[in-house]
Amino acid sequence: MKKEFTDEEKVLRLWDVEEVRKVLNRHSYYFSNEQREEELDALWVKEPENQKTAAFGVNTGYYVGMEEIRKFYVDYRRKQRMEVLEKYHEAKGTPLDDEHLGLGCAAMHTATTPLVYIAEDGKTAQFQGYQAGFQSMGKPDGTADSFMELGLIHCDLIREKDGWKIWHLELERDHTFPVGENYAAKEADPSWPDPLSADFGEPTDKRTVYDPFFGWEYMFQDMPRPYETMTDERSYGPEGNLGKPYYIRDPR
Amino acid sequence: MKKKLSFKQRLHNAIGSQTVEEYKARHAYLHGVGYSREEWDYMWLKSKNTTWAHQFGRMVGYDEVYLNSVGHMDNMCCHAYGETIRHFPQYMGHDIRSSGSSGLHVLASDVIEVAEDGKSARASYLTPGTLTGPVGFDNVHRSGVWLWERYGSEFAYVDGKWQWFHEQVCPDLAGDYDTGNWAHNRYLDFIENDCTVGELGGRPAQLTEPGLFHRDYTIVQTVQDTVPAPDPYTTLKDVPDDKSYSPGRWDPTDHVLVEVKEKAVANFDAQMADNPFGKIREGDE
Numbered sequence: 440m441k442k443e444f445t446d447e448e449k450v451l452r453l454w455d456v457e458e459v460r461k462v463l464n465r466h467s468y469y470f471s472n473e474q475r476e477e478e479l480d481a482l483w484v485k486e487p488e489n490q491k492t493a494a495f496g497v498n499t500g501y502y503v504g505m506e507e508i509r510k511f512y513v514d515y516r517r518k519q520r521m522e523v524l525e526k527y528h529e530a531k532g533t534p535l536d537d538e539h540l541g542l543g544c545a546a547m548h549t550a551t552t553p554l555v556y557i558a559e560d561g562k563t564a565q566f567q568g569y570q571a572g573f574q575s576m577g578k579p580d581g582t583a584d585s586f587m588e589l590g591l592i593h594c595d596l597i598r599e600k601d602g603w604k605i606w607h608l609e610l611e612r613d614h615t616f617p618v619g620e621n622y623a624a625k626e627a628d629p630s631w632p633d634p635l636s637a638d639f640g641e642p643t644d645k646r647t648v649y650d651p652f653f654g655w656e657y658m659f660q661d662m663p664r665p666y667e668t669m670t671d672e673r674s675y676g677p678e679g680n681l682g683k684p685y686y687i688r689d690p691r
Numbered sequence: 692m693k694k695k696l697s698f699k700q701r702l703h704n705a706i707g708s709q710t711v712e713e714y715k716a717r718h719a720y721l722h723g724v725g726y727s728r729e730e731w732d733y734m735w736l737k738s739k740n741t742t743w744a745h746q747f748g749r750m751v752g753y754d755e756v757y758l759n760s761v762g763h764m765d766n767m768c769c770h771a772y773g774e775t776i777r778h779f780p781q782y783m784g785h786d787i788r789s790s791g792s793s794g795l796h797v798l799a800s801d802v803i804e805v806a807e808d809g810k811s812a813r814a815s816y817l818t819p820g821t822l823t824g825p826v827g828f829d830n831v832h833r834s835g836v837w838l839w840e841r842y843g844s845e846f847a848y849v850d851g852k853w854q855w856f857h858e859q860v861c862p863d864l865a866g867d868y869d870t871g872n873w874a875h876n877r878y879l880d881f882i883e884n885d886c887t888v889g890e891l892g893g894r895p896a897q898l899t900e901p902g903l904f905h906r907d908y909t910i911v912q913t914v915q916d917t918v919p920a921p922d923p924y925t926t927l928k929d930v931p932d933d934k935s936y937s938p939g940r941w942d943p944t945d946h947v948l949v950e951v952k953e954k955a956v957a958n959f960d961a962q963m964a965d966n967p968f969g970k971i972r973e974g975d976e
Contacts, residue, residue, distance in 0.1 A: 449706065456709060552716050552719050554713065614823045614835070620870065622835030623832055623836065624870075625832060626833070627831060652791070653782075653825075654724075654789070654825060655723060655789055655793055657786075658723070658789055662721075
């Protein structure tokens with residue numbers, strides 16, 4: 440039965456929705472600006488139990504636990520960016536140091552069209568959004584590899600002592616296409632590789648969390664909705680249903 | 692003069708405003724996957740004054756909106772799926788309506804006003820839509836289209852629940868990304884190919900009020916103000932017709948209806964007399 444809330448509870452729940460949106464918008468800012476370590480420290484779960492079950496998902500699987508997430512989201516990205524810098528170093532002698540890391544690179548990752556629900560028990564929240572963004576990697580010869588990026592965002596947040604924190608974040612990459620090319624003229628090929636699939640790294644829990652060839656097939660089942668309390672089934676973490684076909688979700 | 696609202700009234704209106712955001716987002720995602728029933732059954736008001744308008748005119752009454760937006764849409768989805776699995780058998784076993792979808796009318800720049808009487812809400816949005824898919828309509832290529840639109844939406848609070856009452860969709864420009872000059876290419880399509888102003892929205896199965904309600908971009912048009920952003924207001928009845936997203940249909944209880952002079956079930960004809968490019972193609976000018 441649907442819970443009745445007092446007026447004060449209603450006000451707080453309205454405010455919670457705004458706070459949840461703000462967390463994901465802050466994520467977008469940090470993510471775009473490559474301030475990944477700062478993001479993990481500022482926005483992600485801090486309580487030890489939550490840190491163990493935290494998860495970062497990409498199309499090809501999940502990174503589970505804050506230690507694994509940090510290795511991927513911060514260290515692996517640093518390696519990617521250092522590879523870009525090495526080309527400048529070889530061509531122009533640019534120093535291989537933190538001050539020059541990110542040279543020639545730019546990105547924007549938005550979190551548009553937010554859909555947010557707070558659990559009736561007030562302990563967790565679920566967010567869905569859509570990322571329309573880009574990445575651009577410069578080269579020492581003055582050219583750049585530039586891509587548009589489109590995809591869904593699913594996120595579970597959990598309330599800790601100092602507010603809402605990201606617990607499970609799943610970034611589902613739909614389309615990556617080089618700018619200046621007619622995407623609608625490209626072949627509809629199920630094996631067409633994402634040009635930036637290196638960004639997915641090597642997840643610790645490898646499985647298909649999202650297959651862009653089948654797109655948003657389970658949107659109705661996966662999108663957030665009013666709910667009483669978080670369950671494994673509802674979760675956007677590795678225990679949840681993202682990427683699973685209907686006959687696994689609901690076996691007969 | 693603006694009325695001073697009590698705490699309870701302000702809370703009610705704040706919940707209304709956030710519900711509008713929730714409904715618009717739910718609609719955007721469900722529409723993206725062709726799950727029409729799941730939005731019209733849950734969110735829409737079952738009233739004779741319920742309307743849904745597009746370039747091609749206005750559907751009037753919940754039944755007509757449902758016929759077009761659910762029955763007609765589902766029919767098109769099933770046909771499209773039937774064709775797609777001939778080319779890509781990988782889609783067998785996958786959802787008829789939603790598999791392969793990933794296009795979204797991205798929501799931006801919302802202006803939401805809840806009436807002082809707390810019985811209705813009005814909203815305007817802009818959308819830089821990204822209509823992408825791994826398999827396009829031709830079942831040969833991917834799809835990748837920008838679709839820039841604006842929306843005017845009205846909601847009614849009936850039986851203790853916020854319900855979607857009126858929608859007017861206004862497409863402004865579309866084109867393949869990431870190539871070419873969308874605006875100029877569209878002009879060339881108007882004069883050289885089989886393209887007509889008013890055809891960005893497809894064809895409904897039935898329409899009570901056909902007409903060219905909003906023009907897609909041409910180089911001969913002036914600025915359109917079809918769905919102006921809502922101003923603060925007292926009650927839906929007081930919104931002037933030139934600001935309303937469904938003129939005259941302010942009553943969600945069906946006691947006051949707009950008379951439809953002809954019981955029209957007309958199909959939209961894009962070759963109407965005021966269409967600037969229809970005549971050029973026919974060689975009249």
